[in-house]
Amino acid sequence: MGLPGEPLAKVDHGGSLGRARALFPNAPEPFVDLSTGINPHSYPLFEIHATAFTRLPEAAQAQELAAVAARAYRAPSAGNVVAAPGTQVLLPRVASLVAPGRALVLGPTYAEHARAARIAGHEVVETRHFSALADADVAVVVNPNNPDGRVISRAELLDLAGRLRARGGLLVVDEAFMDVGPQAESLAGDVAQGGIVVLRSFGKFFGLAGIRLGFALAHKTLAERLDAQLGPWAVSGPALDYGIRALADTGWQDGMRERLAGDAARLDALLARHGAPVTGGTSLYRFLEFEGAGSLFRTLGEHGVLLRHFADRPHALRAGLPACQEEWQRLEAALASWARTRDHSGEEPRP
Secondary structure, eight states: OBOOSOTTOOOOOSOOHHHHHHHOTTSOSSOEEOSSOOOSSOOOOOOOOTHHHHSOOOHHHHHHHHHHHHHHHTOSOGGGEEEESOHHHHHHHHHTTSOSOEEEEESSOOTHHHHHHHHTTOEEEEESOGGGGGGOSEEEEESSOTTTOOOOOHHHHHHHHHHHHTTTOEEEEEOTTGGGSOGGGOOGGGGGGSSEEEEEESHHHHTOGGGOOEEEEEOHHHHHHHHHHHOTTOSOHHHHHHHHHHHHOHHHHHHHHHHHHHHHHHHHHHHHHTTOOEEEEETTEEEEESTTHHHHHHHHHHTTEEOEEETTEEEEEEEEOOSSHHHHHHHHHHHHHHHHHHHHHTOOOOO
C-alpha cells in the first residue's frame, strides 16, 4: 500500500521530551524515556584533546576510522566504508544512487526510508511481502526490523540483491540494530558484489546518539559516489575519536551484548507479570502488540514513563530498556497501576 501523509513531512520517532511533556503535562519528572532503542548503558566517556574541537578533522584520522569500522562490521575493506554524521544524512543520498523510479520498503518499519526515497524522486510503496521487493528499482529492508525485530536471512537477501543487480536495481539493508542481532545474517561482508548498500548506526548500540555517526558499506564505486556527495570533513573530530576507540573495543562490545540480553529478558518478565505480552524486538527494545496497548501507553505516560507508540498502529508499542534500578522501580510501579486499572475494567490483554 502507498504510505500516507505529506510526502516530505517529518515523522515523530520517539525520544522527544518536549512532546512527552505536552502529552502528559502532569507526569512526574524526570521522565523515564523508554521511547527509543538507544542503549541506556553508553560507551564510557573519555577526555578528548582540545584540537578535536578547534581544528578541522585530519584525513588520516578519517581513514583510520574507515579501517576500524571495516574490521568491526566485517566489510571487505576500508574502501567499502563511508562514514557520515549519522545514517539519517545518508538515506536520501543512498536512494539517489539509482535514477528516480519505484522504491519498495518492507514494512511496517522505520518511516524515514520512505521519506528519504521520496526526497530522491522515487515513487514509494510499502509492502508486507518480501517477494514483492524484486520488482523495485530500490528495495529497502531494515534487518533486524524496527520495531518488531523481524529478521530476513542473508541467503534470501543475497538472492534478492542478485535479481535487482541484474537489472540495475539496488538493495538497501539498514542494519542499525545488527550489533545486537544475528551476525551471520549481516550483508556487510557481501557489499563488494555490487548492488547492495548496508547501513550501520554507531549511536544506538554504543548509546552515544548525540555523537552523530553512521556508516554506509558498499561497492567501492558506490562508496566513492557517496563520499563525494558528503565532501570533506563530514565527520566531526569528537565523533572520529569516539568511533575509532569504541569500534575497536571488542571486549566492551561482547560484554555489553550479554548485559543487554539480560536486561531484555528482565523486561520481558516484568511486562508479562503485569499482563503486557511481548511479541518481538531485539535486546535494545521490545515490541508489544495487543488491544490494551493504548491504555498502557497512557497510564505509563501519566506516571512519567514514556513508551513509543505509533499513530498508524494503535495496538503496537515499543519499549526500550531502563537505565538504572530507580527506572526499573518506576516502570514496575507504573505497570502495577495499569494492571489494577485493567483488572477493575475487566479488560483482557488480547494479542
